Amino acid sequence: MGSLAYLLAATAGLTVVTVATRSSFFMLPARIDLPARVERALRYAPACALTAIICQGVFARDHQPYVSVHNNEMWAVLAAAVVFAKTRNMIAMMTVGMAVFTALRLSL
Amino acid sequence: MHRLATFKGLLPPIDRQAYHEGLRAMAPLGVAISVWGLVTGVAMVNSGLSIPMAILITLTVFAGSAQLAVLPLLATSAPLPIVWVTALLVNLRFVIFAAASRKSFVMLPWQQRMLAGYLNGDLGFALFSRRFADDPQRGTPEQWGYFYGGALVNWVAWMGSSIVGILLGGLAPTDWGLELGAYLALLAVVIPMVHRVPVAAGVLVTAAIAVATVHFPMRLGLLLAVLAGVAVAVGVESMRPEGQPHGVVAVASDIADEGEVM
Incomplete structure (x- = not known):
């Protein structure tokens, strides 16, 4: 586990990420829309990100694939x-x- | 007096009846939220975070899937930009939720919009968008009341159970393989998401590349795997557009209906 300063900086950034994503379109001017193309990419990113985290944790050991x-x-x-x-x-x-x-x- | 006025400045006018309706609508989901919070709390402490640090993260970050996803990164002191980008990728679904429900909030002062957005999690969004799907009016005290009723139950159930989980996690020995719990909890988020061909293709490609690139420096393989997976999912979708939801509201409710929590 990282140092206290590292963890505090990580936490501050993670809080900004939560606010920035959840409040995103509540804060932007009404004329800015979510383009269909971007929306499609956003749609798939969470499932892929979670999959990558699980697979690198479970199917690897000491930075090497472990299947x-x-x-x-x-x-x-x-x-x-x-x-x-x-x-x-x-x-x-x-x-x-x-x-x-x-x-x-x-x-x- | 002054403090009360400041606090009120953060909330829009709220219809009491709708507020109670929101409380009652979210209450049955409190059990599921609490199970999830408990698991997240235990996993945070078992990955090596101290109890005060885990409580601080819970109280501020307020995003269960992202908190669980960054645990293995924090435990190995991964570079901060990788930690933040990973959380951002996991949270991108909230951008779609915000775009889909903005019409009910855009007329409010900025601090009220920001607080409502911060509290707009998966379940709250799902209930809110279902309840007012056919309401021609946008941005009424009734809608805000319902939203805040649901948000309050969600916040209390999540924070209470997470903190209980953190305290319980401190009691258990760490060599039980309980860090596995974090991956199992994330599995419960991913599996309902994989219900169409494009996302299934994207997830498979991501899995293969993530494992093959696990030795890359600074966990860059993680980002590469996600970019490739998203590209494949978008490509597969464009090859077979029939049966896919279109438009931000349809896509948002499709995501929310997958039954994710937080």
Whole structure:
């Protein structure tokens, strides 16, 4: 974890990001519209950004790709994804993910 | 007296009945918001943030998905611009929400617009846009009252559960693989988003490139993967435009209907 100054600067910037995105079009003059082309790109950015974060965290170790049968987190996330896609139940999904991870960790 | 007047300056005129209607509409969602807040709070502390820092981030940043997404970056002291851009990308859906609901707020003084925007999360937007979809009038005390009723429930449920999660997270041992919890929570946000062919194509390309570029300096592979994924999604959509929502209001309600929280 970074230093106190780093974390405070990060937090200040993250707060600005929240205000800038949520209030964006509330603050802009009415004549400025969201062009259809930009709107389309904005539409897909959050899903892609979250996917990139999850994949770099789960399918990698020590800055190298780690797609292996020994990757416990990978199996946990895949199992949780199947459960959530079928049930849309967050608690069931987290329970299964954690259980798979713990079972694999203890069995090896 | 003076302080009360200043506080009132931040809020537009509010219709009491509509305010109570907003409270009642958001109340049933309080459980889902609280589960999500609890998970986010626990994940923040288990990624290595101190309890006071986690509470500060919760109280100021007020964006669950972005908070979870930047945790692995903060834990490895990633460059600040990468941290901010990642949060920006995750939050871009709010720009669409703001564009879709601006007509009800543009006539207010700037500080009232800014506060309303700050509080305009996924669920509040979804309820508000559904309730007033057919209302020909834009910007009435009834609409503002309903908005603030929902926003208050959302804020209280989110902050309360997040802080409980942060305090609980401080009690649990950190070697349980609980940092996995942050990725699982993000999974719950992404999966409902992937419900059409273009976004599915974009997400697959992003996943492959993100893993292949994980060794790039300064986490630049992350941004490269997102840019490529968005380009592919936009390209696939332009090849098969039928069945896609068009116009900012349709797109915004399509996103909100995916059932994201925060």
